[in-house]
Amino acid sequence: EAGVAQSPRYKIIEKRQSVAFWCNPISGHATLYWYQQILGQGPKLLIQFQNNGVVDDSQLPKDRFSAERLKGVDSTLKIQPAKLEDSAVYLCASSLNGVNQPQHFGDGTRLSIL
Amino acid sequence: DQQVKQNSPSLSVQEGRISILNCDYTNSMFDYFLWYKKYPAEGPTFLISISSIKDKNEDGRFTVFLNKSAKHLSLHIVPSQPGDSAVYFCAAKWRNYKLTFGKGTLLTVNP
DSSP, X not given: OOOOEEEOSEEEEOTTOOEEEEEEOOTTOOEEEEEEEOTTSOOEEEEEEETTEEEEOTTSOTTTEEEEXXXXXXXXXXXXXXXXXXXXXXXXXXXXXXXXXXXXXOOOEEEEEO | XXXXXXXXXXXXXXXXXXXXXXXXXXXXXXXXXXXXEEOXXXXXXXXXXXXXXXXXXXXXXXXXXXXXXXXXXXXXXXXXXGGGOEEEEEEEEOXXXXXXXOOOEEEEEEO
16 A cells, blocks of 8 residues: 655755645545644644545644645645745645544655755 | 653663653543654654553554553553664544644664
């Protein structure tokens, strides 16, 4: 079974530029998550989709971050404009529907803001 | 407010011995707990989980213990192997709400 695919693996941009990340979840997984992991911290949920609807985006900085999941499969996360504090690893995860289904993570995109 | 705490940033163990990783939580509503393992430059990998209706769950060399009265869970790895060297994250959730992660513990298993 193929895992969660993310691209790119690394991205370096200057502050105030924009950047986009892509995620393709495990086939059949209806729930998709985007996390931000800052060095030395655990992952922090940014947004959760159930199919193509948003379940939780309470910790998404909506003035600069946006995410979409068209057709309920793959998803993109965008940052515009980027700030220095956005330097982090952005992880995508997916899970099956149902109670207490574990989330399976991709390898993430490491974003560096200069 | 850190609801899931892993107070030991690192742990070093000899190969073949037991590794015990600890996690404390403050939210008594949490009803599902998970452990993830993370190698450098890779995403976290699901290891083992436990529901709040249980106090122990075992999978091969990995056992998770839950003490609800103390709001504490631990992961036991027996016997420890060098390939177990990684960062271990404890995570917790309530119903379908978001996973809350601890900061992680770096486990080093020495040959």
